[in-house]
Amino acid sequence: MQRGKTHMKIGRLLATFTGLxxxxxxxxxxxxxxxxxxxxxxxxxxxxxxxxxxxxxxxxxxxxxxxxxxxxxxxxxxxxxxxxxxxxxxxxxxxxxxxxxxxxxxxxxxxxxxxxxxxxxxxxxxxxxxxxVGNWAIALKEQKPAASAKEANAKENASDTNNNPVMRAPxxxxxxxxxxxxxxxxxxxxxxxxxxxxxxxxxxxxxxxxxAEKTNLSADGRLNGETFQLTLNGGAFADLLSGADWPLDLQARYKGLAFEAEGALKEKGQLIALDTYGLELPQAKATGTMAVRTGGARPSLKGSVTIGTFDATVSGAENDAAKNAGIENAAAENLAADVAGHSSAPAASSGAASPRLFSDAPLDLSAFKQLDADLDLNIDNIKTASGVGLSAIATQARLNGGVLQLQPLSFRLAEQPLTGSLTLNGAGTPSLQLRLNGKDIDTNALLAAFKADKLAVGKSQWMIDVSGQGLSLRAIAASLNGRMALDVDRGPPASATRQSLGGLLAGFAPGFGLLAQADFSCMATRLQAQNGIVTSQGFILDTNLASVAGTGRINLGDETIAMLFKPQVKDAKADMLSFPVKVDGSLLKPRTSIDQRNVAQKLAGTLFGDAVPGLGNNDMPVPVVPPTTDASNGCVQALLNPVYATPPKQEGVLGKQTEQLKEKTKVIVDETKKKVGEEIEKALGSEQGQQLKDSLEKGLGIKLFGQ
Known part of the structure; x- marks a missing residue:
């Protein structure tokens, strides 16, 4: 019993001590x-x-x-x-x-x-x-050790000059x-x-x-006037301070954007390695992996960007793109056209500004110098308001020292494959270099995408290799150098094709559209750009009824065009009905007109026949397009090895009708010439009348009054 009481006292003592x-x-x-x-x-x-x-x-x-x-x-x-x-x-x-x-x-x-x-x-x-260097970079100094106990006691009991005690903080x-x-x-x-x-x-x-063991951060507010939310979960804060690898999970929302990522800070915080990320924009959602290096002269990115559908119609994205592409109003200057020795008439002044294709707004590529990047970029589809689809975009995007390269670059335009490269240099004066190639393009699919599906033609081959520089898109266009080529092969015969080509050829040879008998054979063109002047190095369009050759130039600086297209009708008896056509005006508002001098020459040749040597000819011969039995393009052969002989003539309904008209006209003209000559001699007398007729024929250089 005594031992039990002792144990109770010890227990109470321990409890009391613990409480204390x-x-x-x-x-x-x-x-x-x-x-x-x-x-x-x-x-x-x-x-x-x-x-x-x-x-x-x-x-x-x-x-x-x-x-x-x-x-x-x-x-x-x-x-x-x-x-x-x-x-x-x-x-x-x-x-x-x-x-x-x-x-x-x-x-x-x-x-x-x-x-x-x-x-x-x-x-x-x-x-x-x-x-x-940031102003927040503060290196904490070690606090000075306390003085000895004696010195500390002296400080605590110090007195002022009057020996009054002074209280000092411990x-x-x-x-x-x-x-x-x-x-x-x-x-x-x-x-x-x-x-x-x-x-x-x-x-x-x-x-x-x-x-603590884990780091958590949450915040909300406004960034430059736009609301944001941020959530970050990471590893131990001590690991972050020590520079050890630090896992992170991040979510953020800002200005209609949403971003989430998982990864880690590595290499003492100089590398942000994102194993996965997602960036949601109003137009698209991008996913991939990313490594961000913060050391060096500027940050660098390396990783992948994968986008499903990019909707360029959302939030005015396409309108902004169109504005940057340069559709705006500005004064357009006229180009003194020089085609076959003739100048085109200047455009009538209406006082209103003419539309321009290329913008003169300054190009700001300064962001290119803020970071470096090496990204594997893939976009499944770009949706546009026009409905013309861009798909399967794949490229390696490299940004280094202000120079952006998309190489190699491949994409599909209306499901047609194109390859090439694009370089934008923002290190100094902005410059552009574009290379684009298309092989065996389904031209009909492209025409259908652009709502021009009535013309059925064959496969086409594309080649573009151009470069330019300047402070705006207009300046780049005005400095453009390089070359371009487009070849279109023969397509399957189709009544719709004949009708469309007949309508097209009606501009060169009136009457062909009514016959609707034209079958497309081929087309080939070569263009050379030098300091913004794009000059035709050859253009041929061939059908079963006629071949059309073209020449001229396009001034990208003032955005004017001066081209001349000459048809060569394959039915010689219908040649009088084909006249060269001029195309001039601005790029956005071109004008077409018949070459009036050539019309006069042809009509005079038809009326006066052999009495007027050289009438009906003009300054631009049309190469003969050789017939081909294989898949080769006869128009390309005609451009590379031109032959300017008269092409084989084909008899046709129009040719026979024209010949009959020509014979009837010649009879009327001959009778008119004879009657005019007789009236002159009757009025002046035989001798003086003959002198006047001789003077007229000598001055004009033609035989007017002879048989």
């Missing part, structure tokens, strides 16, 4: 709070923080204390943190209030171990200098084990001084960051 272990710290903290001299400690804390950060830190407002399970809360109002010496603003931070939570146990040893920071209504100024030691940071109702302005870019303004409604 919990009570004593609370009593000590209570004593600390009662005896706490806010003003004294505030000055000491400001001094230590200024010493540790190398920045002037002022705690100008009231200090408040609170006690919670998390520790001791200390609130300070009117806090200012000085800026770097080179910064444009005197303070890096001004806050109405900053509240910190410190651990209780270290506090009993006069050590402030900060675990939580809350910032309220702050103005934060962040900027970089000319070398790219020596504090401040350490950091921050596990939570909160920011509310604050603003941040970020200026990249070394890039002279526009400032970034951030309004933080709420930001909460927690760092």
């Amino acid at each position: 272990l919990f009570v004593i710290p609370l009593v000590a903290v209570a004593i600390f709070l009662i005896t706490f001299d806010a003003a004294t400690y505030k000055a000491e804390v400001a001094r230590i923080l200024s010493e540790q950060t190398g920045r002037k830190i002022e705690l100008n407002g009231d200090v408040s204390l609170s006690l919670s399970a998390g520790g001791l809360g200390i609130g300070v109002q009117k806090v200012r943190v000085g800026n770097a010496p080179w910064a444009s603003k005197p303070d890096m931070l001004e806050a109405d209030e900053i509240a910190v939570t410190v651990a209780l146990e270290p506090l009993l040893q006069q050590r402030l171990n900060i675990q939580r920071i809350e910032i309220v209504k702050a103005k934060i100024n962040l900027e970089t200098n000319a070398r790219g 020596q504090l030691h401040i350490s950091y084990a921050v596990q939570h940071v909160g920011v509310r109702d604050s603003t941040v302005r970020y200026v990249q001084g070394h890039k002279k870019s526009e400032p970034v303004d951030l309004v933080i409604n709420q930001l909460a960051a927690r760092a």
Whole structure:
């Protein structure tokens, strides 16, 4: 029994002792709070923080204390943190209030171990200098060790000059084990001084960051006036500080965009390796992998971008593209056309600005110099308002030193495959180089896509190799150099084709459209560009009724055209009905007209026959298109090895009708000439009349009055 009582006493003693272990710290903290001299400690804390950060830190407002399970809360109002010496603003931070939570146990040893920071209504100024160093780069210095006990005691019991005791704050030691940071109702302005870019303004409604075994951050507010939300989950904060690999999971929304990614920070934070990411735009959603390197002269990206459907009709994307492509109003200058020795008439002035194809708005490729990239880009489909589809876009996009290269580049236009490359140089004066090739293109499919499906022709071959430079698209076009080629092969005969070609040839030879007998054979053209002047190196379109040759040039600088097309009718007896056609005016509003001089020559030749040598001829011969029995293009052969002999003549209904008309006209003309000659002699007399007739024939160089 006595032993049991002894055990009970020991139990009560242990319980009492354990209770004291919990009570004593609370009593000590209570004593600390009662005896706490806010003003004294505030000055000491400001001094230590200024010493540790190398920045002037002022705690100008009231200090408040609170006690919670998390520790001791200390609130300070009117806090200012000085800026770097080179910064444009005197303070890096001004806050109405900053509240910190410190651990209780270290506090009993006069050590402030900060675990939580809350910032309220702050103005934060962040900027970089000319070398790219941020004003937030603060190297914390080790706090100077406390003096010896004797020196510390002397300081605490120091007197002034009148031997009055002076109360000094005990020596504090401040350490950091921050596990939570909160920011509310604050603003941040970020200026990249070394890039002279526009400032970034951030309004933080709420930001909460927690760092323990895992790091969590959430924030919302406005970025440059647009709302944003951000959520980040990562590894241990200690790993982030030490430079160890740090896993991350990120979600963000901003200005209609949504971004999510999973990956890790590696190589001490200089590499952001995203194993997967998704970027959702109003027009499309992109997915892939990405490695972002932040070290070096500029950031670099390496990875893949895969897009399903890019809808260019959403949010005015296509309208912006059309504007950048250059459809706008501006004054258009007339080109003094020089085709076969003749100038085209200038366009009539209406006082209104003529439409322009290429914009003179300055090209801004400065973003090309902000980063480097090596991306595997794939887009399944681009949807346009016109309905002409672009699909299967695949390229390796490389951006280095301000130069963007898409090489190799492949895509499908209306399901027709094209390959090539594109280079945009933004390092200096903007420049462009485009190479494009198409082999065995289904021309009919392209015509159908562009709502021109009535003309059935064969396969086509494309070649474009051009380059130019300038501060705008108009300047690039005006400096264009290179060459272009287009060949179209024979297609299957079709009544619709005959009708369309008949209508086309009616412009060159009136009457063919009514017969609807033209079968397409081939077409070939070669163009050479030099300093913005695109000159025809040969054009031939061949049908069973006629061949058409073309020459001239297009001025991309003032966007004018001056071309001449001459038909060679294969039925010689119908040749009188075919006249060269001029095409001039602007690129967006071309005009067509018959070459009046050639019309007069042909009619005179028909009326006066052999009495007028050379009438009916003009300055541009039409090469003969040789017949082919294989898949080769006869028009290409005619361009490469031109033969200007008279082509084989074909008898036809129109030829017979024309011959009859010609014979009847000749009889009438002969009778008219005879009657006119007789009337002259009757009026002047035989001798003087003959002299007048001889003078007229000599002056005109033709035989007017002979048989």
